[in-house]
Amino acid sequence: MTGKSQRTPLSLEDGIDPPATAMVMAAGLGKRMRPLTVTRPKPLVEVAGATLLDRTLDHLKAAGVKRVVVNVHYLADVLEEYLKNHVKGLEIVISDERDQLLETGGGLMKAKPLIPDDPFLCVNGDNFWVNGPLDSIRQLAARWDGDKMDALLLLVPHARAYNHGGMGDFHMDAQGRLTRRKTAKVAPFVYIGIQLISKRLLVDAPEGPFSTNLFWNRAIETGRCYGMVHTGTWFDVGTPAAIPVIEAMLDGG
Numbered sequence: 001m002t003g004k005s006q007r008t009p010l011s012l013e014d015g016i017d018p019p020a021t022a023m024v025m026a027a028g029l030g031k032r033m034r035p036l037t038v039t040r041p042k043p044l045v046e047v048a049g050a051t052l053l054d055r056t057l058d059h060l061k062a063a064g065v066k067r068v069v070v071n072v073h074y075l076a077d078v079l080e081e082y083l084k085n086h087v088k089g090l091e092i093v094i095s096d097e098r099d100q101l102l103e104t105g106g107g108l109m110k111a112k113p114l115i116p117d118d119p120f121l122c123v124n125g126d127n128f129w130v131n132g133p134l135d136s137i138r139q140l141a142a143r144w145d146g147d148k149m150d151a152l153l154l155l156v157p158h159a160r161a162y163n164h165g166g167m168g169d170f171h172m173d174a175q176g177r178l179t180r181r182k183t184a185k186v187a188p189f190v191y192i193g194i195q196l197i198s199k200r201l202l203v204d205a206p207e208g209p210f211s212t213n214l215f216w217n218r219a220i221e222t223g224r225c226y227g228m229v230h231t232g233t234w235f236d237v238g239t240p241a242a243i244p245v246i247e248a249m250l251d252g253g
Helices: 052-063 076-086 103-114 136-143 213-221 242-250
Strands: 021-025 067-072 091-096 120-124 151-157 170-172 178-180 189-197 225-229 233-235
Touching (some): 021 052, 021 103, 052 120, 076 091, 091 103, 136 189, 151 170, 178 213, 178 225, 213 225, 233 242
Parallel strands (some): 021 067, 021 120, 151 225
Antiparallel strands (some): 120 189, 151 189
């Protein structure tokens, strides 16, 4: 999937096949989710009867992803064992960060040789979203234009970022180009941990841990960082207290 999308969708529901390989970020320490993460990594925390990781992988399979690169650090053996014994229908490749937690940007750089696709899909492994009338991953792929974009981020309006206590992340212009939230101001859109990103950005990076913000800032500076609004629901699963709130909302409470 290079340049512009290779085919026109038959309908909005049809969308575009995403890259065959996705990266799932699953190496974090999950400190805010303690005590639930004392014995399990955060992606294995359950919400409404399923782990966050299972929900993410189910979305990827439904969108047509075939191969998933998962980075591991905290309780890596537990996570690898779970992936080996519970995941069906996807090829799983491990990007091993046991020696050093590399944060999001460093994790992307370490996993880069394992990812053949350009652009590729990157999803947070502790994410919780519900699609709207459209499959958001397939619509993200349909929106991609490699002539204009180096990164395409899935966003929700600040008012629909359930359980999210932040002040927002980005402003978006009429063409979808993103700029950063201004200091001490609220931004109208929140990044929800799902993106398409080009390997063009994954160059000249520092050694060791660093944030994906480095890559996004490069793309923003050149006008090549874009956003798309998620048409469904997204929940910030940041703390144990968030879980019953989410479950009640899902039940219509």
